[in-house]
Amino acid sequence: MLRVNHTTRSSQNNTTTLRTKFYNHMVVNMIHLKYHVMFVLVFVFLNLSLISVYGRPATFLQDFRVTWSDSHVRQINGGRAIQLVLDQNSGCGFASNKQYLFGRFSMKIKLIPGDSAGTVTAFYMISENFNVRDEFDFEFLGNRSGQPYTMQTNIYINGQGNREQRINLWFDPSQAFHTYSIRWSHQNVVFYVDEVPVRVYKNHEARGIPFPKRQPMGVYSTLWEADDWATRGGLEKIDWSKAPFYAYYSDFDIEGCPVPGPSTCPSNPNNWWEAANYQQLTPLEARTYHWVRATHMIYDYCTDKSRNAVPPPECLAGF
Template sequence: MNSDTDQIRDEFDFEFLGNRSGQPYSVQTNVYAYGKGGREQRINLWFDPAADFHTYSILWNHQHVVFYVDEMPIRVYKNNEAKGIPFPKMQPMGVYSTLWEADDWATRGGLEKIDWNKAPFYAYYKDFDIEGCIIPGPATCASNPSNWWEGVTYQHLDSVAAHRYRWVRMNHMIYDYCTDQRRNPVTPPECMAGI
């Protein structure tokens, strides 16, 4: 999802990274807020995403952004505006899909090169669905009672979802910008908020 603005764009990404044959596929998520990204997290998927269709979804409300794979929460980005941390909520976003060459960083840091002999590359989608606020949107979205995603039930992870989220982080997370001391010698403030 992308606000399609250059300087202060908001964006949520699911990025499928290259893999070595026989190894798990990795998916990276990223959050841009007011033009600042660099909030990557990577997990190894517990299945082969090329073997069958799976459900990838984003719950975005005024409390948090939650990335899901087959209803399993894999990433939570909380709204901590009260602590001065940007949170995307003022710009409309569209849904985009691209296939792009990221040979220098996405394939195990450039160690695995793209095999162009296997081109063309395809991505397939089915049962696509989107629910959201219409423009002008975000300011009036939270107060509309018909927007189920703003309801009390969706303002935090319930105990089952929190357990699943911890399981993903403990067993499948392979990179978190929050713990990358080389990139971030000082822990980014949003990383201190917990789940």
């Protein structure tokens, strides 16, 4: 049977218009819903990222505290830079409020000018339990006027240190700020000076060689008197007539996993410092690393036969 629709053309047009409006309304709502969901997902992702990886502190006031001799730590430019003072009364120091397990940690430092013999300016990371501590050290050993600054690095693992290496810097670190960085992943620890790698410690646990990966560490800086060993093995003593001595720090840059914090952060393979391209030096980095060792290294525990008749196992494993 043929059924005839008696709807008039006008009614049909109205119905079509209503359907079109309804359809358009639904499409617009679906688009809005799509972008709302995308916004929420992006917002959640960004916040999870911020929670997982602590990014770049802005000022000394927000992210650090004085640990020693408050009167000798002076804030400059609203806490964006710090002046450390050493005189006959005291040295001084400061530390991060948080501890971290893996990441990248750097500061710009301007060292004591002129006659700084017997002084030590340091930037280092250290865990809490001193007797079994893990520690990464930058130590800048003062000099007599006209002599090069010596930078010493050291690594402690489970309380065992004696891994000193020393280089004479290829510039005058007292004339301008230079960047000193530590990049720490599950696979290696790399020390940088102005993005030039100066030390590499690889993870060779498979060969029974210890590697620091279980103890979170704080970030510390200090200025103190150590004229019993710092300059020429203690032969050069500090000249207090040149005091006070000043060292400057700025651009406190931390990007790492805070502890306490999300337990998944330290083991997250998506942290940028765990990426494959950071697990070994680039060809350019390798060339500059070998240049530093060949032309500026003045001491290496690996080759000191008076201390180690047989080189320690990490020295034989390679970088």
